[in-house]
Amino acid sequence: MSDSAHAAEAHTETAHAVHRHPAPTGFIAKYVFSVDHKVIGKQYWFLALFASFMGMALSLWFRWHLAYPEQGLLTPEGYLAILTMHGTIMVFMVLTTAPQGGFGNYALPIQIGAEDMAFPRLNMLSFWLTLLSLIILLAAFFVGYDAKNWVPGPGSGWTGYAPLSVVEKAQAGKSGAWPQTMWVLSIAVFCLASLIASINFIVTTLDLRCKGMTLMRMPLTVWAWFVTAIISLLAFGVLLAGGLLLLLDRHLGTSFFVPGNLFIDNRVVTEHTGGSPLLWQHLFWFFGHPEVYIAILPGMGLASHLLANFARKPIFGYAAMVYAIFAIALLGFFVWGHHMFQSGMHPMTAVVFSVLTMIIGVPSAIKTFNWLGTLWNSKIRFDSPMLYALGFVSLFVTGGLGGIFLGQNAADVYFHDTYFVVGHFHMIMGVAAIFGIFAGSVYWFPKMFGRMMNERMSQIHFFATFIGVYLIFVPMHFVGLDGHPRRYAGFEFAFLKTPEMIAWHKVMTHGAIMTAVAQLVLLVNIFYSLFNGPKAPANPWEATSLEWGIPSPPPHDNFAGVIPVVNHGPYEYSVPGAPRDFIMQTDAPDILRHSSSQTAHIPVPTNTSASEKFPTLPPESSSDAGGSSGAAGGGSAPSDSGSTHA
Amino acid sequence: MPDAAQTLDAPAIPLTYARKGGEGGGRGFGGGGDGDGDAGDERRRRNHRAAMTAIWFTLAPVSMFFMAFASAYVVRESLGGDWQPLVLPPLMWVNTAILLGSSAALELARRRLDDAQGLQRWLFAATLLGVGFLAGQTVAWMGLAARGVYLASNPSHSFFYVITVAHALHLLIGVVALGYVTWLGARGRVSPARRTAVDVTAVYWHFMDGLWIFLFLLLSVWR
Numbered sequence: 001m002s003d004s005a006h007a008a009e010a011h012t013e014t015a016h017a018v019h020r021h022p023a024p025t026g027f028i029a030k031y032v033f034s035v036d037h038k039v040i041g042k043q044y045w046f047l048a049l050f051a052s053f054m055g056m057a058l059s060l061w062f063r064w065h066l067a068y069p070e071q072g073l074l075t076p077e078g079y080l081a082i083l084t085m086h087g088t089i090m091v092f093m094v095l096t097t098a099p100q101g102g103f104g105n106y107a108l109p110i111q112i113g114a115e116d117m118a119f120p121r122l123n124m125l126s127f128w129l130t131l132l133s134l135i136i137l138l139a140a141f142f143v144g145y146d147a148k149n150w151v152p153g154p155g156s157g158w159t160g161y162a163p164l165s166v167v168e169k170a171q172a173g174k175s176g177a178w179p180q181t182m183w184v185l186s187i188a189v190f191c192l193a194s195l196i197a198s199i200n201f202i203v204t205t206l207d208l209r210c211k212g213m214t215l216m217r218m219p220l221t222v223w224a225w226f227v228t229a230i231i232s233l234l235a236f237g238v239l240l241a242g243g244l245l246l247l248l249d250r251h252l253g254t255s256f257f258v259p260g261n262l263f264i265d266n267r268v269v270t271e272h273t274g275g276s277p278l279l280w281q282h283l284f285w286f287f288g289h290p291e292v293y294i295a296i297l298p299g300m301g302l303a304s305h306l307l308a309n310f311a312r313k314p315i316f317g318y319a320a321m322v323y324a325i326f327a328i329a330l331l332g333f334f335v336w337g338h339h340m341f342q343s344g345m346h347p348m349t350a351v352v353f354s355v356l357t358m359i360i361g362v363p364s365a366i367k368t369f370n371w372l373g374t375l376w377n378s379k380i381r382f383d384s385p386m387l388y389a390l391g392f393v394s395l396f397v398t399g400g401l402g403g404i405f406l407g408q409n410a411a412d413v414y415f416h417d418t419y420f421v422v423g424h425f426h427m428i429m430g431v432a433a434i435f436g437i438f439a440g441s442v443y444w445f446p447k448m449f450g451r452m453m454n455e456r457m458s459q460i461h462f463f464a465t466f467i468g469v470y471l472i473f474v475p476m477h478f479v480g481l482d483g484h485p486r487r488y489a490g491f492e493f494a495f496l497k498t499p500e501m502i503a504w505h506k507v508m509t510h511g512a513i514m515t516a517v518a519q520l521v522l523l524v525n526i527f528y529s530l531f532n533g534p535k536a537p538a539n540p541w542e543a544t545s546l547e548w549g550i551p552s553p554p555p556h557d558n559f560a561g562v563i564p565v566v567n568h569g570p571y572e573y574s575v576p577g578a579p580r581d582f583i584m585q586t587d588a589p590d591i592l593r594h595s596s597s598q599t600a601h602i603p604v605p606t607n608t609s610a611s612e613k614f615p616t617l618p619p620e621s622s623s624d625a626g627g628s629s630g631a632a633g634g635g636s637a638p639s640d641s642g643s644t645h646a
Numbered sequence: 647m648p649d650a651a652q653t654l655d656a657p658a659i660p661l662t663y664a665r666k667g668g669e670g671g672g673r674g675f676g677g678g679g680d681g682d683g684d685a686g687d688e689r690r691r692r693n694h695r696a697a698m699t700a701i702w703f704t705l706a707p708v709s710m711f712f713m714a715f716a717s718a719y720v721v722r723e724s725l726g727g728d729w730q731p732l733v734l735p736p737l738m739w740v741n742t743a744i745l746l747g748s749s750a751a752l753e754l755a756r757r758r759l760d761d762a763q764g765l766q767r768w769l770f771a772a773t774l775l776g777v778g779f780l781a782g783q784t785v786a787w788m789g790l791a792a793r794g795v796y797l798a799s800n801p802s803h804s805f806f807y808v809i810t811v812a813h814a815l816h817l818l819i820g821v822v823a824l825g826y827v828t829w830l831g832a833r834g835r836v837s838p839a840r841r842t843a844v845d846v847t848a849v850y851w852h853f854m855d856g857l858w859i860f861l862f863l864l865l866s867v868w869r
Contacts, residue, residue, distance in 0.1 A: 118696045195707045203699045207692070237707035241714035248808065253798035256718065260728075274728040274801065279718055286714075 023556035035120035036556065040127050041106025042448060047131060048098035048437070049526075051089050053519070054138075058086040060516055067502075067509035069490035077171065079489035080155035081179070085141065087158030088183065091291065092190050093134050095433050099298035100232070101130065103440040104201060104225040106448060110547040111222050113210025113564040115557040118203040122196050129193035137186035143178035154180035157487065159288065160187075162257035162280040166249045167272070169265040181250060184243050191240040194232050201229035210546075212566035216322070217585065219545045219570040220315065223322050224301025227329045228294050234333065235290040242283030249275070256280075281343055285336035292429050293332045296396070297325060299436025300367060303392045305570075306439055307374045309543045310386035312581055314571040316373030320366055327363035331356060341409045342416040350409035357407035361400070368397060383541065384458035388439035391466050392432055398470075399428025402477060417487075420480025423473045431469040438462070438522075445529065446536030450553040453533060457525040464518035471511030475504045544584050545570055687839075694842045701846045705853050708816065712857060715812065716864055719805045723868065731869035732802045734862075735789050741782035742862055748775035749855045752824070752848055755831075759838045762831070769828040769836075769844075772851075776821040783814050802869070809861055817854050823847040 024030045031039060062082045065073040074082065109117055117123045144151040156165035160183065164170050168177050205226045209218070218226075245256040249272070257280040258272035308315040315321060337345060337353035345353075371393050380386065402424035405411050415421060438461075445453050480486075484496055491497040539548040546564060547554070564586050572583040577592050723729055748771075755768035787807070797807045827847050830836050836844055 119700065199700055199703050202703050203696050207696045207699050233703065233706050234710050237710035238714040241711050241718075244812075245715075245718065245808065248797070248804070254804040255798075255801060256722070256804065274725065276722065276725060279721055282721075283714055283718065 033124065035116075035124050037105050037109050037117045037120065037123060038448070038554065038558075040123050041102055041104070043127050044097055044101035044105055044130070045103070045441070045448075047127075047134065048094050048102055051093035051097070051134060052434075052437075053523070055086050055090040055094060056516055056519060058082050058089070060512055062086070063509045063512045065489070067506045074489060075149070075151075076489040077149075077151050077155055080157070080171075080487065081144070081151050081153035083487065084155055084157050084183070085137075085153040088137060088186075089134075090430065091158055091295070092187070093130075093137070094437075095295035095429065096190075096194065096291070097130060098437045099302075099433065099440065100201075100225060100228050100294065101127070101197060102437075103221075103302070103444060104228070104298065105197075107444060107547055108201065108222055108225050109204060109208070110550070110554065110558050111219050111545050112205065112208060112213050113546050113559070113566060114204060114208035115559060117200050118208055119200050123200050126193045126197035126200065129189055129196070133186045133189040133193060136182055136189060140179045140182035140186070143182055144176060151179065154183045156180060156183075159284055160184070160246065160280070161284075162246065162249070162275075162277045163259070163262060163264075163269075163272075165246060165280075166258050167262065167264055167269055168250075169267075169269070170262075177250065181247070184247050184250070188240055188243045188247075191236040191243070194236045195240075198229035198232035198236075201225055202233065205229075210564045210566060213585075216319065217566055217569050219301075220304040220318070220321055220325075221298070221301040221545075223325055224297045224299075224304075227325045228297045231290045231294050231297070231329050231332065235287045235294070238283055239287035242280060242287070245283075246280065278340070278343055281340050282336070285339045286333075288339065289336040290329075290332045292425075293328055295429050295433045296436070297328070299392055299433045299439075300325070300396075302436050302440050302443070303371065303389045303396075304367075304374075305545075306385050306389035306443060307371055307393075308571040308573060309541055310381045310383060310389070311375050311378035312381070312573045313374055313378045314569075314573055315370065316376070317366075317370040318569070318571065321370055324363035324366040324370075328360060328367075331360045331363070335360060338407055338409070338412070341412045347409070354407055354409045358404075361404065364396075364400060368393065384453070384455055384462060385439050385443035385541065387459065387462045388435050388442060391462065392435040392439060394466075395427055395432035395435055395469070398474075399424060399426075399432055403428065415480065417485055418480035419476045419484045419486055422486050423476030423480060426476070427469075427473045431473065435465075438465075441526075443541065444547075445526075446540050447547055447552050447554070449530055449533075450536050451529050451531075451533030452536050452540060453529040454525050457521055457528075461518050461521045461525065464521070465515055468511050468515030468518055472508050472515065475508050475511075479504050479508075539584075542580075542582055544568070544572055544582050546585055549584055549586050690839065690842075694845070697842050697846050698849070701849045704850070708853070708857070712809070712812070712861065715805070715809050716861070719809065719864065720868060722801055722805065728800065729802055730800045732795065732800070732806050732865075733869075734806075734866050735786045737782060737786045737789065738862065738866075741779050741786065742858065744775050744782060745779045745855055745858055748772045748779065749852050751775060752851055756841075756844060756848055759836060759841055759844070762834060765836060766828070766831045769824070769831045773821065773824040773828050776817065776824055776851075780814055780817060780821065783810060787811075806865060809865065813854070813858060813861055817858075820847070820851045820854050823850065 024034065024036075030036075034040060034043075062074060062079055065071070065079060105117070105123065109115070140153045142152075144153060151171075154160075154165070155171045160180075165180055165184075168180075171180070205218075205222060245254070248254045249256050249258055253271055255272040255275035257277055258269070258275040259277065260269075260273035260275075262269040262272070304315050304321055335353055335357045337349060338357045341350050341353075402420065406415055406421060406424055442453055442458055445451070479501060482496075482501060484501060491501065536552040538551050540552075541548070546566070549564070550559060566585045567589040568583050568585045568587055568591075570585060572578075572585075574581045575583055575592065579591065583591055751768050751772035755765050755772060758764035758768060787810070790803075790806075795803050795806075797804055823843075824847055827836065827844050830843055
């Protein structure tokens, strides 16, 4: 409903839209109730940081229980509750919040040369609604309190399937109505927040680009955030509608989702008649599948951005990357049925969904091919953001492979609701997107906080996490192939209780512990660097986009009143004849004018300053280009580059 | 009349800057301090543009929200069984006419941006008719309730209430916006150069009007 509340907001807001607001002075105005997109981005980022550790702690809790169920760490209903809270917190409060709300808010306006988002106050509203949503969700932990049997949350899973999410008695334990109701309310508020935020992103991208920032000069990060906002805009309204119907079913006795004559807890449910559980699944997955792309697209944009940056090469196939993003977004709206192959679906319908699902592989493969094409023959700088970006690509491909099996409606008869599914979506939607978040955090940390993170700690964190997540989620595929169903609190069936199965669960659990310990390294790195890291230069990664042309951290209005003018594309690395191996988007248009025509117009990879930590810009670089026409390209095309392009 | 049509089609301030960003943000970007009329106009144009983009994109999630209800309605109806078709109260035809009248009044107001008195009159009429629609809907709901049609009495009733109430709540936001614009008009703060609020409200209001016709047809035809 607030999608339309926006209508009322819009014109009160316009007085301040696209308007430079004065820098606030007090602590509260500056860091708490801020309308500055940079502060709001950091707020989202810290919110996601908190939520991710919360979600991780929950996963350790039930992961330990799965390896050692005999210890009785969780009751079955407690297990389901913790599982639900883990999934909901991770999907909504981390995967949706950090890549888009965090980095999108922080970097998008700067990357397109705007001084803020189009509607700063709506921006603030969307953050505070997100926080409210998190608080409501966390409250679900406690409202199910019963002296004898505390059930820490709702037990319907993050998908909230009816009738489990509607009929109170259907959930084991005496948790009462409130946990599940809090869950629905939290999701509803989150929908409002996301809708408001996505309108803001779209308007900002369309209307606030600076002079020269044409659409096809936008960094791929901006494209990804923009398309993600469009997906959010179309998906969250449907979830909101479904959530409201769910609430009515729960509390006002309607029967949208609950069939009649359900036999639960030794009695026939008479309050509901003739509803359709499938209806909820359709509404949920119509949102749920695009949600996967809401989580992963910003990571894809960032991976593209970083691969070009640290391979010192233009991104391979920029336009194809843009079109692939759109193709993925579009197709993402037509494949929700593949989550429901086993829910009762006409086989012909299932085939259609299956074929459409396979087609998504095409733009995904285009992206992967272009990432590899970007890396091809390059001299990679293995700075930590690049490690995470490469980790993203690896996890995306590995996770995607599982999807090829799951997307076949015939094969899914076997795989459905096993750990194979859990392994697949954690790989591709969970940790791949998380690696995108890691990459963004390390990459933009110098800009956001004005200090460098510790490189060694980042490397340790990367390798430990990378190995750790593979240790968790690859075995899940094996366990799933052996038929272990998901959402079971232990080895309920005799055939599951084999030594191999128990051993795999222990491997996964210990992988999870290793991964969790690695996250402590990240946490220490963040908070240590926040106060003690070396001061960051303006452009530590020698990148081209606009945020690296301004001080770290940027001034309140980003460009200190100077109007940026963009003359170059976003990925002009190693351009022959350029004075440096990168041309910033705001560099003069004639930066290449004096260069000789001796070199072909092929981007030549270079290996400049791979070992040099945090190099600063050569201030005299543009002047030497004019003088020596013959050697002008020398700086960017050292002798060994000939061999790489021979 | 040609005069009025012109004001409608082409806003009095020329919105000429390029969409592709080539010209987009260049001027007026850092001109916050100088406060001359030129920079003010530039800012106003940019604000107008941003607000219009925002309101047009706002219609997307509103549409998706109602399409979710509409498709659920169609699916649930096709399941049959306990579904009892609901005959809509005839009063809703009157309400529909009132809502159409409100849209017309708003358009008449928008053709009189330079005529303070006419503007005020028609804006007030549009707001009043909007309130009238909501009042009429409330009367219709009460009449149905008196006939024993409750939210949970039958799936068709549930859908009827969910869809009409959700629409009414969206419309309420529009009425608040209309009231605000009317207040702006009364304060002399709506003119051909300061038309953002009235334009944004008009897009939303007309959309709510069209949405109602769609929902009304759905509920009365697809029973």
